[in-house]
Amino acid sequence: MLNSYKTEDKVLLAVDCIIFGFDKDDLKILLIKRDFEPEKGKWSLIGGFLKRSENLNEAATRILNHLTGFHDIYMEQLYAFSEVDRDPVERTISVAYYALINVENHTEELNQDYDAKWFSVDNAPKLIFDHDQMVRRAIKRLRYRTATKPIGFELLPEKFTMRQLQKLYEAILDKKLDKRNFISKINSLDVLVKLEEKDMMSSRKGSYLYKFDQEKYEEKSSQNFSLNL
Amino acid sequence: MLNSYKTEDKVLLAVDCIIFGFDKDDLKILLIKRDFEPEKGKWSLIGGFLKRSENLNEAATRILNHLTGFHDIYMEQLYAFSEVDRDPVERTISVAYYALINVENHTEELNQDYDAKWFSVDNAPKLIFDHDQMVRRAIKRLRYRTATKPIGFELLPEKFTMRQLQKLYEAILDKKLDKRNFISKINSLDVLVKLEEKDMMSSRKGSYLYKFDQEKYEEKSSQNFSLNL
DNA sequence: TCAAAAGTGTTCACCGTACACCCATGG
DNA sequence: CCATGGGTGTACGGTGAACACTTTTGA
Numbered sequence: 001m002l003n004s005y006k007t008e009d010k011v012l013l014a015v016d017c018i019i020f021g022f023d024k025d026d027l028k029i030l031l032i033k034r035d036f037e038p039e040k041g042k043w044s045l046i047g048g049f050l051k052r053s054e055n056l057n058e059a060a061t062r063i064l065n066h067l068t069g070f071h072d073i074y075m076e077q078l079y080a081f082s083e084v085d086r087d088p089v090e091r092t093i094s095v096a097y098y099a100l101i102n103v104e105n106h107t108e109e110l111n112q113d114y115d116a117k118w119f120s121v122d123n124a125p126k127l128i129f130d131h132d133q134m135v136r137r138a139i140k141r142l143r144y145r146t147a148t149k150p151i152g153f154e155l156l157p158e159k160f161t162m163r164q165l166q167k168l169y170e171a172i173l174d175k176k177l178d179k180r181n182f183i184s185k186i187n188s189l190d191v192l193v194k195l196e197e198k199d200m201m202s203s204r205k206g207s208y209l210y211k212f213d214q215e216k217y218e219e220k221s222s223q224n225f226s227l228n229l
Numbered sequence: 230m231l232n233s234y235k236t237e238d239k240v241l242l243a244v245d246c247i248i249f250g251f252d253k254d255d256l257k258i259l260l261i262k263r264d265f266e267p268e269k270g271k272w273s274l275i276g277g278f279l280k281r282s283e284n285l286n287e288a289a290t291r292i293l294n295h296l297t298g299f300h301d302i303y304m305e306q307l308y309a310f311s312e313v314d315r316d317p318v319e320r321t322i323s324v325a326y327y328a329l330i331n332v333e334n335h336t337e338e339l340n341q342d343y344d345a346k347w348f349s350v351d352n353a354p355k356l357i358f359d360h361d362q363m364v365r366r367a368i369k370r371l372r373y374r375t376a377t378k379p380i381g382f383e384l385l386p387e388k389f390t391m392r393q394l395q396k397l398y399e400a401i402l403d404k405k406l407d408k409r410n411f412i413s414k415i416n417s418l419d420v421l422v423k424l425e426e427k428d429m430m431s432s433r434k435g436s437y438l439y440k441f442d443q444e445k446y447e448e449k450s451s452q453n454f455s456l457n458l
Numbered sequence: 459t460c461a462a463a464a465g466t467g468t469t470c471a472c473c474g475t476a477c478a479c480c481c482a483t484g485g
Numbered sequence: 486c487c488a489t490g491g492g493t494g495t496a497c498g499g500t501g502a503a504c505a506c507t508t509t510t511g512a
Contacts, residue, residue, distance in 0.1 A: 205509040228500085
């Protein structure tokens with residue numbers, strides 16, 4: 001019965017990455033112009049194939065790093081897409097991952113060898129294959145995660161203002177929030193540190209900068225908070 | 230560049246199913262005694278391989294049906310497990326699915342050709358490969374789904390008592406619930422129909438039977454309720 | 459001095475939670 | 486008549502939601 005394995009069909013296993021970024025008021029995704037057939041010249045998610053020597057998380061990290069130069073990125077497995085004809089060339093199952101990156105820190109290191117570009121999520125071009133479906137599912141997951149873990153912070157620079165954080169949540173959830181209620185909810189999580197420093201860019205008065213307190217978060221994250229916004 | 234596909238590694242893609250059932254007070258999983266190497270004779274999830282002609286949902290349904298005889302079962306994709314050495318024979322990625330079935334309706338049709346048996350989730354034997362990890366993840370997902378969709382009903386017979394429903398939620402969430410609060414929360418969802426009929430099995434007085442109202446549920450399910458228990 | 463964004467508290471309605479007694483029936 | 490499980494309502498505290506004015510400072 002050992003050789004029952006031998007008679008089974010093998011498939012190609014792809015990994016596609018939905019890379020979210022945040023810039024001012026907009027939630028964005030990073031897309032790449034495909035430079036090979038099929039669908040050459042069309043916009044697509046960043047992707048590649050799983051190698052024999054690595055697991056899926058490693059593949060996702062490698063692919064992301066290779067095509068963008070980014071490293072140390074928050075990533076999470078999303079879903080396996082498996083329609084029989086999803087890739088016209090060959091039977092390929094794709095496991096989608098999504099990543100959160102902070103655009104400011106990483107824009108300079110974007111690998112110029114590839115034709116990658118940021119698009120606003122609600123202004124993105126049509127994508128190849130089932131990539132649009134992947135993006136929709138990723139946004140849904142991101143909304144859910146937002147209420148469960150403070151991953152929103154992954155999309156911001158190390159120091160940020162309350163207003164930026166609020167804009168980010170508004171972009172993810174696609175609704176307006178009240179600033180007083182927002183601030184008190186965020187404060188009640190007790191995972192931010194208010195700095196002395198102010199950001200003078202956005203207004204004459206200047207607004208306090210905050211940073212995320214990794215330690216406090218880890219203390220609490222065991223009991224899985226929920227943030228109702 | 231088309232032939233870049235050709236140089237990529239192909240892998241076996243397995244599907245493993247965590248099959249949940251509910252019986253009296255206990256949340257159970259259906260396990261099978263493996264009758265082939267490796268790990269012959271050990272307990273394992275029900276599984277099989279993806280075929281070229283089907284997508285993953287179809288494969289999961291086929292595998293479940295073939296090994297158990299069950300049909301029309303609620304299933305959901307869980308996660309892709311991909312450690313390089315997870316299967317000692319050959320590089321295999323496994324996409325786990327979980328299924329919810331109502332034990333009463335299906336016990337008689339359990340395929341006797343396979344050595345399958347129900348185990349209480351917290352009393353199950355050690356499983357092969359990474360199957361224990363799959364089960365843990367499935368339980369976590371089931372808890373979350375319970376708060377989001379009324380999938381718990383999938384685990385009960387068509388007609389059930391409030392007490393049974395409560396026991397089910399207690400088993401899934403692994404905590405005691407107050408019956409008055411439970412009933413009022415369930416009623417506030419407005420997806421159950423109270424029948425005239427009573428179940429006389431469980432007590433002298435008898436308890437009213439309820440059924441799930443598919444239509445009412447569909448009306449509401451667009452706005453994704455949340456049930457805080 | 460004024461425009462533009464920052465910062466700050468209170469009130470109300472609703473919901474989650476805790477809690478205890480009577481009811482119906484079969485043996 | 487009594488033991489067993491079924492069914493029902495209320496009071497309290499906490500949290501989410503709505504809401505408006507003052508502060509700072511560069512131009």
